[in-house]
Amino acid sequence: MKKQKLPVLALALILTLGLVPTAALAAGESADWTARLAIPFQYDQVGSFADGLATVELNDKCGFVDKTGQAVIPIQYDALGYFSDGLAVAARDGKYGYLDRTGRAVIPFQYDDARMFVGGVAAVERDGKWGCVDASGATVVPFLYDQMEDFSSGLAAVERDGKWGFVDAAGREAIAPAYQDAMAFSDGLATVERDGKWGLHRPRRGAGHPLPI
Numbered sequence: 435m436k437k438q439k440l441p442v443l444a445l446a447l448i449l450t451l452g453l454v455p456t457a458a459l460a461a462g463e464s465a466d467w468t469a470r471l472a473i474p475f476q477y478d479q480v481g482s483f484a485d486g487l488a489t490v491e492l493n494d495k496c497g498f499v500d501k502t503g504q505a506v507i508p509i510q511y512d513a514l515g516y517f518s519d520g521l522a523v524a525a526r527d528g529k530y531g532y533l534d535r536t537g538r539a540v541i542p543f544q545y546d547d548a549r550m551f552v553g554g555v556a557a558v559e560r561d562g563k564w565g566c567v568d569a570s571g572a573t574v575v576p577f578l579y580d581q582m583e584d585f586s587s588g589l590a591a592v593e594r595d596g597k598w599g600f601v602d603a604a605g606r607e608a609i610a611p612a613y614q615d616a617m618a619f620s621d622g623l624a625t626v627e628r629d630g631k632w633g634l635h636r637p638r639r640g641a642g643h644p645l646p647i
Contacts, residue, residue, distance in 0.1 A: 457575045473503040489514050489537075498522075498537075507537040519551035521569060530558065532571075541571040555603045564592070566603065575605040589619035590639070600624055600637065608637040 451632060473480060473490075480499075481489035487498045497509030508515075513525040521532040521540065530548035532541035548560035553565045555574055565583035566575035579601075581593040589600040589608055599611035602617055609624055613635075617625040624635040 472501060473499060476647060484516050487517065489516070496524075506535070507533060515550050519554060519569060521551050521556075522548055523556070528586045532556070539552070540569070541567065549584060553603060554590070555585065557582045557584065557590065566590075566601075566605075577602055583618060584617040587620055589624070591616040591618065591624075598626065609635055 435462075436619045444487050449641050473488075473501065477490040477492050478494075479489075479491040481500065488498055488501075489496055490499050490505075490509060492509050494512075496511045496514040498507040498514065505523075511524045511526050512528075515523040516634040517535065521534060523530060523547075524533050524539075524543075526543050529543040530545040531539050531543035532542045532548070532551075534540050545558040549557045549596040554585070555568055557566050557575075559582075560577055562580075563577040564579040565573055565577035566582075568574050573611055579592040579594050580596075583591040586601065589602055591598055592601050592607075592611065595600055598613045598616035599607055600616065602608050609626075613628050614628040614630075615627040622636060624637065626633060626635050
C-alpha cells in the first residue's frame with residue numbers, strides 16, 4: 435500500500451510552523467506523527483502553559499510543572515495564579531503570599547486575599563482592608579479601602595465608605611472617593627457614576643497626595 439503524500443499547502447504550513455524538521459524531509463525520511471505523552475495522566479487538573487510552566491492540581495493541592503512534566507514548584511498549595519512580573523500569587527492554610535519561579539516565598543503568606551502583580555504592584559487584603567505591596571512586600575498603597583480593583587493605565591479603582599475613586603501605584607488618590615461606582619481607568623479617563631448618572635473624569639496631572647502608610 436502506497437504512503438499518501440501531504441497536500442502541498444499543508445506541507446508548506448507544517449514546515450513554516452516547524453512541526454517537522456526540514457532536514458528529515460530533505461533526507462527523504464517519513465514524518466513521524468506518533469503522539470508522545472509529555473505529562474503523564476496523574477493529575478486531577480492541568481492548566482495552560484505560560485512562560486514554560488503550567489499549574490497542576492492533585493488531591494486538592496496545586497503546583498507548577500515544566501514542559502517535561504518535572505515539578506518545578508511542589509504540589510502543596512491550596513491555590514496558585516500565573517506568574518506576572520516574576521511572581522505568582524499562592525494560597526496556603528487560608529493565607530496568601532507570592533512565590534518566585536524557584537518556589538521561594540518572597541512575600542510571606544500573611545494576606546486574606548491577593549491579586550496578580552501589575553506594573554510592579556499587587557492589590558492585597560489584610561484585616562478586611564485593601565492596599566498594595568511592591569515586589570519586596572513593602573506597602574505602597576495603605577490599607578484603607580473596602581474594595582480595590584486591578585490597576586489599569588496606572589490607576590486602580592478603590593472604594594471607601596461606600597464611595598469610589600482612584601489611586602496610583604505610589605498611593606496617591608488621583609481621584610478622591612466621591613462616586614457611587616467606577617470602572618477601570620482607560621485612555622486617560624475614568625468612568626464614574628454619581629446620582630445615578632455616568633460620566634467621565636480626567637484626573638489632573640500630579641493631582642493627589644501620598645497617603646500615610
